[in-house]
Amino acid sequence: MIFSINNNSEAVTELKDEQFADLDIWERRDLQEWVIDNPRILGEDLLVVTSEYDGFEGLRDRLDVLALTPDGKLVVVELKRDNADDTTDLQAIKYASYCATLTAEDIQNEYREFWQERDDEELTPGSVGEKFNDFLQEGVLREDPFTEDGWAAFDLGSKPRIVLAAGEFGTQVTAPVMWLIEEYGMDITCTKIDAYDNDDEILLDSQQIIPVKEAEEYMTRRREKEERQDEKRHSGRTITLLLDRELLSQGDEVVFTESYVPDEFSDDPPVQQYDESDDFWRARITGKKGQSDNVEWLYDNKEYSFTGLSKELLRQLAGRDSDKALNGYKYWTLQENPAYTLDELRDKRSLPTVQDVEN
Structure with missing residues (x-):
């Protein structure tokens, strides 16, 4: 619950959770744009690479947002304005499988094209490389942090993460997501986003519901162990x-x-x-x-x-x-x-x- 407190009268008013549709908030026009401008809405530090990505050969599919984490993992973000429907998780898994073939240079090219058009500003490979270099954690960048062309040289994780963000999640989504996490170690996050009408303002509240916070540290350690066993690509030079x-x-x-x-x-x-x-x-x-x-x-x-x-x-x-x-x-x-x-x-x-x- 969210409360509004008047500074003058100190009156406390409970704000009611509203449906996005009732507030005239649209998935692509509003929610997606807000996430691109401030990915912290999803509850973590992300670098947005592109949006409406359709670089899948022979397919017409478009993923909502493609981002990068500081530890060099791609993140496929699927947004739903209200309820996450029965196919939301499957759709995101499909996109993640497509993106698993992308290279570090591929995503920097996508970043360059997307932000050049969005900001109407020329970006060079060197300026993009610097941006990625500043964002990524130590240990992700290679011994020579830049290629000859100026791109950042880093190890891109081979298993993209998935973030599902929606106003509501039913068991038709949460049950298979929990099964995929627990049985196969997939890195999937479900983030519930609530909207509140506060006079002339719209307030957003995001809360990670899967994995639950109490289990997240354990799940993170488990994934890291499995990744170390499966591949040592981040272990050194x-x-x-x-x-x-x-x-x-x-x-x-x-x-x-x-x-x-x-x-x-x-x-x-x-x-x-x-x-x-x-x-x-x-x-x-x-x-x-x-x-x-x-x-x-x-x-x-x-x-x-x-x-x-x-x-x-x-x-x-x-x-x-x-x-x-x-x-x-x-x-x-x-x-x-x-x-x-x-x-x-x-x-x-x-x-x-x-x-x-x-x-």
Whole structure:
């Protein structure tokens, strides 16, 4: 219940919970716009990526709001003005499955397009990258926090969260949601939003009803444990992840990716022609996890980080500014299995086979 207290008379008036329809509040015109402008209405800190997202190939579906949490998880938000109907949860699950294939760069592109049109303001990849960098928690961003294009380089969670927000929830929604949370560890939140008419003002009160607050800490710990067991993508640096998954081993040799060889060389490059058998283009994994220098360049037998080695190689080849950011892991492939760069390999559960490459 919400009460209004008059400052002069100190009279206490109970405000009655109203139906959104009775207050002439519409789902898309009003509620959705309020959430975009202030996502705290949903009870948590979110960065709104886009709205009315329809980037699903061959489908006409549009999700209400797509957002991001500070720990790098996508959030699919489904809004219902009054009662959440029987298909609300299924609809959101469908959207979440579609969005699970999006990459960190995909959502930054969507953010850029959406907010450029909404605010009528030009946004560069660099400005978007800075926005994401400022929003995300430490530990989510990669070793090099920006790509060459300026996007934020971070680990996007592979399991989108779901937030259902409505004026009312019946058992036709709450029962399956609780079952999905308890039996399958799905991250689904139901937030009840009440509207109150206070003279010329409309007051909103949001309350998370699922998971109940008393059980939320337990459910959070359970999800975190399952995620750690299922994947270690947030457990450390890229090199540590690749070594822990045995995608790389001490002594493995890696080769600079030919597609990243500069078109123009500096005046006196040490090597002008690409030859993957030449030591200039090769390096060896040291297997060291506890330090930044973990790859030996066969050209000078010194140890570097992948970022430092990539910068040094490009500096010698083309005079590239070593202070410019880059993601060093995308410049190298495993000699024995060059189908993926090391950056792409980090998202694999096992080394790709010949059949994987052919498919």
